[in-house]
Amino acid sequence: MKKIFERPKSLRDVPTHYCAGCGHSLAHRLICEVIDELGIREDVIAVCPVGCAVIAYEYWDFDCSEAAHGRTPCVATGIKRIHPDKIVFSYQGDGDLAAIGTAEIIHTANRGENITVIFINNGVYGMTNGQMAPTTMIGQRTSTTPLGRDITRDGYPLKITELLAQLPGSRYVERVSVDTPANVIKAKAAIKKAFKNQIDKKGFSLVEVLSPCPTYWGLSPKDACMRISGEMTKEYPLGVIKDT
Amino acid sequence: MAKIMMCGNEVIGEAAVHAGCTFYAGYPITPQNELTQYMASRMTESGGTFIQAESELAAINSVFGAAAAGARAMTSSSSPGISLKQEGISYLAACQLPAVIVNMMRGGPGLGNIAPSQADYFQATRGGGHGDYRTIVLAPSAVEEAWHLTHLAFDLADEYRNPVLILGDGILGQMMEPIEVVRKHLHGKIANHDMRHKPWALTGCKGRKPNVIRSLYLGEGELEELNRLLQMKYDRVKSKEVRFESLYTEDSDLVVVAYGTTSRIVRSAISKARQERLHVGMLRPVTLWPFPEAELQKLAKRAKAFLVVEMSAGQMVDDVKLSVLGKKPIHFYGRAGGGIPTEEAILDIIRDILRAKSRNKVRV
Ligand SMILES: Cc1ncc(C[n+]2csc(CCOP(=O)(O)OP(=O)(O)O)c2C)c(N)n1
Ligand code: SF4
Numbered sequence A: 001m002k003k004i005f006e007r008p009k010s011l012r013d014v015p016t017h018y019c020a021g022c023g024h025s026l027a028h029r030l031i032c033e034v035i036d037e038l039g040i041r042e043d044v045i046a047v048c049p050v051g052c053a054v055i056a057y058e059y060w061d062f063d064c065s066e067a068a069h070g071r072t073p074c075v076a077t078g079i080k081r082i083h084p085d086k087i088v089f090s091y092q093g094d095g096d097l098a099a100i101g102t103a104e105i106i107h108t109a110n111r112g113e114n115i116t117v118i119f120i121n122n123g124v125y126g127m128t129n130g131q132m133a134p135t136t137m138i139g140q141r142t143s144t145t146p147l148g149r150d151i152t153r154d155g156y157p158l159k160i161t162e163l164l165a166q167l168p169g170s171r172y173v174e175r176v177s178v179d180t181p182a183n184v185i186k187a188k189a190a191i192k193k194a195f196k197n198q199i200d201k202k203g204f205s206l207v208e209v210l211s212p213c214p215t216y217w218g219l220s221p222k223d224a225c226m227r228i229s230g231e232m233t234k235e236y237p238l239g240v241i242k243d244t
Numbered sequence B: 001m002a003k004i005m006m007c008g009n010e011v012i013g014e015a016a017v018h019a020g021c022t023f024y025a026g027y028p029i030t031p032q033n034e035l036t037q038y039m040a041s042r043m044t045e046s047g048g049t050f051i052q053a054e055s056e057l058a059a060i061n062s063v064f065g066a067a068a069a070g071a072r073a074m075t076s077s078s079s080p081g082i083s084l085k086q087e088g089i090s091y092l093a094a095c096q097l098p099a100v101i102v103n104m105m106r107g108g109p110g111l112g113n114i115a116p117s118q119a120d121y122f123q124a125t126r127g128g129g130h131g132d133y134r135t136i137v138l139a140p141s142a143v144e145e146a147w148h149l150t151h152l153a154f155d156l157a158d159e160y161r162n163p164v165l166i167l168g169d170g171i172l173g174q175m176m177e178p179i180e181v182v183r184k185h186l187h188g189k190i191a192n193h194d195m196r197h198k199p200w201a202l203t204g205c206k207g208r209k210p211n212v213i214r215s216l217y218l219g220e221g222e223l224e225e226l227n228r229l230l231q232m233k234y235d236r237v238k239s240k241e242v243r244f245e246s247l248y249t250e251d252s253d254l255v256v257v258a259y260g261t262t263s264r265i266v267r268s269a270i271s272k273a274r275q276e277r278l279h280v281g282m283l284r285p286v287t288l289w290p291f292p293e294a295e296l297q298k299l300a301k302r303a304k305a306f307l308v309v310e311m312s313a314g315q316m317v318d319d320v321k322l323s324v325l326g327k328k329p330i331h332f333y334g335r336a337g338g339g340i341p342t343e344e345a346i347l348d349i350i351r352d353i354l355r356a357k358s359r360n361k362v363r364v
Helices: A022-040 A052-058 A073-084 A094-100 A102-110 A160-165 A181-201 A221-235 B008-018 B033-046 B056-068 B081-092 B121-125 B143-160 B170-174 B222-240 B260-275 B295-301 B315-325 B341-354
Strands: A044-047 A063-065 A089-094 A116-121 A171-179 A206-210 A240-244 B004-007 B021-026 B049-052 B072-076 B098-105 B136-137 B163-169 B177-180 B244-247 B254-257 B280-285 B288-289 B307-311 B330-334
Touching: A022 A052, A022 A089, A022 A116, A022 A181, A022 B295, A044 A073, A044 A160, A044 A221, A044 B254, A052 A089, A063 B056, A073 A089, A073 A102, A073 B021, A073 B049, A073 B056, A089 A094, A089 A181, A089 A206, A089 B056, A089 B081, A094 A116, A094 A160, A094 B341, A102 A206, A102 B056, A102 B244, A116 A181, A116 B143, A160 A240, A160 B222, A171 A221, A171 B315, A171 B341, A181 A206, A181 B143, A181 B222, A206 A221, B004 B008, B004 B170, B008 B021, B008 B033, B008 B072, B008 B163, B021 B033, B021 B056, B021 B170, B021 B260, B033 B049, B033 B072, B056 B072, B056 B081, B072 B081, B072 B143, B072 B315, B081 B163, B081 B222, B081 B330, B121 B288, B121 B315, B136 B143, B143 B177, B143 B222, B163 B260, B170 B260, B222 B288, B254 B341, B260 B288, B260 B307, B260 B341, B280 B295, B295 B307, B295 B315, B307 B315, B307 B341, B315 B330, B330 B341
Parallel strands: A044 A063, A044 A089, A089 A116, A116 A206, A171 A206, B021 B049, B021 B072, B072 B098, B098 B163, B136 B163, B254 B280, B254 B307, B307 B330
Antiparallel strands: A171 A240, B004 B177, B136 B288, B244 B280
16 A cells, blocks of 8 residues: 655654644644755754744754754854754744844844744743733733733734845745645745755745644634634735745 | 064954854954954954854854854853853853853943953852853963963863853953964964864764754753763863962962952062062962862961952952861952052052051951
């Protein structure tokens, strides 16, 4: 019988610590599929974030570094400058990239650093118990917005990807989602393009992935996916934001 | 061989290049700007990487990346900037990554001023960031010594896979002194530092199992084990890497303990005191951590008293006390907030102590 689906080689065969229906596991898998397809596993160096994906290196079967919370792009920069021919990517949540590490991601993008960034936007701080993130939706209840995010107190959802797209140093910026099979396929294509850009030395590429956090959205995995298509994509529309 | 005039900041930069440093990231702050600027031109002309980072956090964390990738990497700053770098230094220590961090101390706390100071001694020698860790701390007192200690810093960092601090101050950074060693190397290529002896480095996993650089240990007892290994390493450093200079200590009744710039002022005070036949000498720690405890213990057997002189409110006094263990009186004279101890003031205190006029007044 022909095998039509299998675990990517770059993804270790270990039990997952992610909650059921979490977008991180899907995103990990897509990255590994792309790395396998591009045949670059032995050239990849990943920078893992602080957040639910802090132990991404337990799943990824290639060289990985930890980074302090939000400093992920700086660590990636240091690695890339020493090994310009290796494929360096950072993987960051919205707390990591859009809050504590805002300065770092802006300046890394603005330098046009030839790296790939996978940005997981689940609108909350998963790891620390579901507090508000800069990307939390208006009215969304979190453990630090018990009555819902209130713009007069908490400000607006931060469209960091659109912001990054403004910078001349950023080359390719796309927002995707992993809520439906069709969107998963598009997400993979975007991730692949972001890696190819780096191989072709085109410069800074970032893929924002709208990603369910059923646990801290208080929804079933299925309803969490439906929330992305129903609610979240209104604030964060899918598609290519910049491709030059 | 002709001598060249260079300031301490530039000499550290040139020595770093000569030692094989291929990565420098920094953020401007007085009084260490000459070093950042020097690295900008030297890294560019020699094919290394120079990054003017958006902050000290970015600088130290990209040094983390470069060190993880196997390079010899350096950053520099001055006191307020070093406070920000503490996050990265703790991570470097935890991940056992080699890096060199230069602190040209200025007056604090807070924004303070840009005058020389030695008030970051606690921060440098106690770890500074969070967690149980140590950094090796080298304290040059002259421009030429800065050249040698910069080489040593990179070697020790690699040998022990640990961050090494070069602790100077605004005077050392800005002061120009003739230096002989540099000329033949000046504007030379970056030394070809071999990365192959760093099997742990991130280079892509071709032909080997993937490498992971991390400091997160969640398993039962795992982090305790890491801490145990780190402490064993620090013990090794303590037993092998203590460095100091002694001056007239064989016959001194009073031993002055001073490091860096302050030790130079102390040195001239001592030579005047010697002309007055006062039996005074100096112990100058070159490594502030590990501290020359054993040497002080030895000196405590014959010296009658110790005097610590610092540009701080008395931070190194703690280490001297811990070494002397109450066996002999310890006096202190210091200027904090950018003040510089004068030769006359030090000489007065030396006279007072040795002539036992005001022992209680200056005793700490
Ligand atoms: C300097 C620092 N501050 C705070 C934390 C605590 N912390 C850990 S993860 C996290 C938020 C992570 O959120 P996000 O990046 O959105 O990732 P997620 O867990 O949602 O995947 C925080 C605040 C930390 N580890 N370090
Ligand atoms: S808390 Fe949310 S982001 Fe974290 S693993 Fe669970 S579902 Fe995923």
